[in-house]
Amino acid sequence: MKKILFASIAWCAVCTASAQPYDRYYENLPFEMTPVVLPSIPDYTVCLTDFGGVGDGLALNTEAFARAMDALEARGGGKLVVPRGTWITGPIFLKSRVNLHVSDGALIYFTEDFDAYPLIETNWEGWTALRATSPIMAHNLTDIAITGNGVIDGNGDNWRLVKKEKMTDGQWRKLQQREGSVLDEAQRLWFPNEGAMKGYFDTRHYSELTAEEREYYKAYYRPVLASIVNCKRILLQGITFQNSPSWNVHPLLCQELTVDHVVIRNPWYSQNGDGLDVESCKNVLVVNSSFDVGDDAICIKSGKDLEGRQRGIPTENLIVDNCIVYHGHGGFVVGSEMSGGARNMLVRNCQFMSTDVGLRFKSTRGRGGVVERVWIENIDMTNIPNEALLFDLYYGRRDPNAPVPPVTEETPSFRDIHIKNITCRGAGTAMLFNGLPEMNVRNVTVENAVLQTTRGIVINESDQVKLSNIVIQQKTGPAVEMNQAKNVTIEALQSVNGVRSEVVRDGQVQAMLP
Numbered sequence: 001m002k003k004i005l006f007a008s009i010a011w012c013a014v015c016t017a018s019a020q021p022y023d024r025y026y027e028n029l030p031f032e033m034t035p036v037v038l039p040s041i042p043d044y045t046v047c048l049t050d051f052g053g054v055g056d057g058l059a060l061n062t063e064a065f066a067r068a069m070d071a072l073e074a075r076g077g078g079k080l081v082v083p084r085g086t087w088i089t090g091p092i093f094l095k096s097r098v099n100l101h102v103s104d105g106a107l108i109y110f111t112e113d114f115d116a117y118p119l120i121e122t123n124w125e126g127w128t129a130l131r132a133t134s135p136i137m138a139h140n141l142t143d144i145a146i147t148g149n150g151v152i153d154g155n156g157d158n159w160r161l162v163k164k165e166k167m168t169d170g171q172w173r174k175l176q177q178r179e180g181s182v183l184d185e186a187q188r189l190w191f192p193n194e195g196a197m198k199g200y201f202d203t204r205h206y207s208e209l210t211a212e213e214r215e216y217y218k219a220y221y222r223p224v225l226a227s228i229v230n231c232k233r234i235l236l237q238g239i240t241f242q243n244s245p246s247w248n249v250h251p252l253l254c255q256e257l258t259v260d261h262v263v264i265r266n267p268w269y270s271q272n273g274d275g276l277d278v279e280s281c282k283n284v285l286v287v288n289s290s291f292d293v294g295d296d297a298i299c300i301k302s303g304k305d306l307e308g309r310q311r312g313i314p315t316e317n318l319i320v321d322n323c324i325v326y327h328g329h330g331g332f333v334v335g336s337e338m339s340g341g342a343r344n345m346l347v348r349n350c351q352f353m354s355t356d357v358g359l360r361f362k363s364t365r366g367r368g369g370v371v372e373r374v375w376i377e378n379i380d381m382t383n384i385p386n387e388a389l390l391f392d393l394y395y396g397r398r399d400p401n402a403p404v405p406p407v408t409e410e411t412p413s414f415r416d417i418h419i420k421n422i423t424c425r426g427a428g429t430a431m432l433f434n435g436l437p438e439m440n441v442r443n444v445t446v447e448n449a450v451l452q453t454t455r456g457i458v459i460n461e462s463d464q465v466k467l468s469n470i471v472i473q474q475k476t477g478p479a480v481e482m483n484q485a486k487n488v489t490i491e492a493l494q495s496v497n498g499v500r501s502e503v504v505r506d507g508q509v510q511a512m513l514p
Contacts, residue, residue, distance in 0.1 A: 022258070025285060025319050030375045030418075031344040033317045036285045037256045039143035039233040041099045044078030046071065048087070055085020060111065062090035069095045077143070082106045082150065090116030094138040094146075102150030102239055110135040112158040114218050122227065123252055126279070126304025126337030130206040132159075132218055132245075134227035138234075145235040152225070152241050156270060159222035159245035161200065162190040166269035196220045224250040224277075231255075236262050243267070247274040248293065251281050253313065259286040268327050270294030275328065277301055280313040280340055290324045297328035297355065300345065301337045302369060308339025309368045309409060315340075320347040327353075330360030331381070336395045338412070339369040347374075352381045358388040358424060362395040363412035365405065365436065374417040384427040388451060389419065391441045391462075392434045404437050415442040422446075427453040430472055435461035437484065446470065456495075459485045467493055478502040478509075 026035050046068060048055075053064035065080075069092075072078045077097025084105035090113070094100060102108060117132040124131055135154050138144055146152075164172055164187070172190075176183065180193045184201075191197035199220025206214060206221075214221075225244035228234060228251045240263040241248050248264050251257050259276065266273035273294030278284055279301040291297035298320055303311045325331040331352030334342055352358045358381045361371065381388055393412055405411075414435075424430070430451040435441035440463040447468040456474040459465055460483045468491040472479055479495040480503040482488055495501035503510045 022285065022287075025287065025321055029319075029346060031317070031346075031373060033283065033319070033344065036258050036283050037233050038258060039097070039099075039145050039235050041079060041097055041143060041145060042075070042077045044072070044075055045081060046078060047081045047083060049083065053082075053087065055083065055087045055106070057086035057088060057109075059088065060090070061087050062111075062116065065089055065092045069093060069098065072098050082108060082148070091133045091135055091137055094136070094141060094144050096141045097143045099145035099147055099235075102146070102148040102152060104149045106148070106150035108150070108152045110153065110155045112155055117218070117223065119214055119218060119221060123229070123279075124246075126301060126308050126339065128307065130214065131221045132223045134223040134225065135245075136226040136228075138227065138231055139229045141231045143233045144228075144231060145237070146226075146239050147235065147237045149238050150240070152239060154225035154242070154244040154248075156222075156225070156243040156245045156266065156273070158192060159196075159219055160192070160271050160273075161196065162269055162271065164188045164190070192219050222246045224248070226250065228252065228254055234258065236260070238262065240265070244270070244273065246272040247277050249275070250277045250279065251284075252279045254281045255283055257281055257284045259284075260288055262289040264289070264297075265292040266294045268294050274299055275325075278315055278318065279303070279337075280311065281315050282317055284315070284318040286318070286320045286323060288322050290326065291328060292326040293328045295328060296330045296333040296360070297325040298323065298331065299333040300342050301335070302340030302342055304337040304339055305366055305368070305410075306339075308337060311340050313340050314369075315342045316344045318345045320345075320350065322349045324350065325352045325355050328355045330357045331355045331379075332376070333357075333360040333362070334371055334374070335362040336364060336367065338363055338371055339367045341369045342371045343373045345374045347376045347379070349378045350380075352379070352384065354383045355381075356384070357386050357390050358384050358427070359390065359419070360387075361391045361414055361417075363393050363414070364395045364397045365393075365412070366397075366410050367412045368408075368410045370413045370415070372413075372416045376417075376419045377421050379419075379422045381422070381424040382426055384424060386427070387429045387432045388422070388424040388427040388453065389431040389446070391432070391444070393436045393439070393441070394434055407438050411436070411439045413439050413442075415444075417443070418445045419449075420445075420447045422449045422451075424449075424451045424453065427451065429453060429455040429458065430474065431457045431459070433459040433462040433465065433485075435463075437461050440486070441465075456480055459483070459488060461485070463487055465489070467491070470494070471496060473497045478504040480504065482506065
């Protein structure tokens with residue numbers, strides 16, 4: 001009893017103490033935002049072993065987790081301690097006012113038994129979709145937390161397809177030795193089983209499938225690791241989320257979310273292996289966390305196309321501070337599913353190392369949605385193969401011969417974005433703006449930047465762009481190239497390599513840089 005009482009008092013201290021340091025993140029914000037409210041968890045603690053849990057790496061603990069959660073719910077909430085050990089389990093369903101505390105040395109590892117994950121209708125890539133039940137489920141809850149320095153592993157290799165080009169020859173051969181796995185006809189895609197492959201190539205909507213077909217395809221319907229939907233007051237602190245079947249952590253339609261000192265990682269080859277996808281959420285704080293993933297790392301979304309516009313709930317009031325991204329398709333990303341919009345976002349004091357793109361804004365015709373009022377500052381990047389800064393409104397759908405459509409609710413818009421104090425040592429392109437002729441990228445400022453790149457700055461179909469105090473060292477091409485760009489202001493931009501230090505507008509040299 002004394003041991004339990006001590007643990008519960010310690011948890012109260014964590015809640016009380018953690019509120020104070022977070023206050024500094026809200027000083028001098030460029031938009032109005034009150035501090036995120038932390039969850040309120042009762043002073044009551046239980047241990048998973050009290051409910052029959054066995055952490056020997058062999059026993060299945062699905063029922064032990066369920067009994068523990070039910071007992072805490074009956075008591076009005078509390079903390080469930082998962083002690084050191086390897087805890088095999090099926091899906092864990094969180095409860096309101098509960099803190100799932102994964103202790104040092106504890107590993108929660110999700111079973112490879114597909115029967116443990118019933119198919120449900122949920123949300124995937126901005127649309128209503130059929131997916132397998134997520135390993136961590138938190139739907140329609142209040143005051144929840146996942147804390148501790150332990151590890152939650154989604155056993156994602158049990159689910160994911162793998163592309164040959166992402167493997168070495170030796171890795172590809174070893175992958176094919178897995179029992180039950182298959183290759184597609186072109187021998188370029190590996191699937192964990194035949195059902196996953198057939199589901200991948202079946203173009204029918206899931207509503208057109210029989211129950212037997214859906215079940216056979218289950219491995220194709222791979223879930224996100226942590227599905228947090230329509231919840232209020234959420235704390236993710238200290239924990240490691242890794243090896244997810246698809247996206248790693250997906251808060252959707254949530255309010256008051258704090259992510260602090262969290263590690264999110266996936267193998268670099270993981271298909272759809274995003275890190276943190278914040279979708280249609282309000283009041284979000286992401287700090288002191290690291291990401292090493294197979295797709296976008298910190299990603300902002302708000303639904304896709306008509307369904308996203310009908311939902312009409314933006315992601316808003318978000319702060320990202322002091323985070324590191326080691327690998328990913330993008331460091332900080334907005335889109336491409338942003339049909340509900342995004343606004344009032346501050347990203348600062350971050351490092352992106354070897355991400356395909358650094359700051360990545362993406363959308364396309366048909367999405368709609370407005371992304372606006374974004375502030376980014378103090379970003380350091382190294383070894384970025386593609387663009388350090390990218391605005392791409394042709395994501396996945398570029399057709400140079402397509403007629404220019406009229407502006408409608410399906411037209412995406414990126415505007416009022418302000419970036420300052422950035423460095424990048426090594427990138428394919430310093431900046432690439434690809435706006436639409438019918439809806440330019442508009443009112444973007446970039447100031448105080450030092451960029452070492454292969455290619456310079458390219459600004460297409462953009463309006464009211466201001467570049468100031470920029471030092472660029474590009475290996476080839478002009479320092480700045482503009483095509484169908486309007487109202488571009490360049491102040492104190494210096495090219496330091498001495499090769500083609502021009503500003504080119506629509507194919508003509510406009511100026512020479514010092």
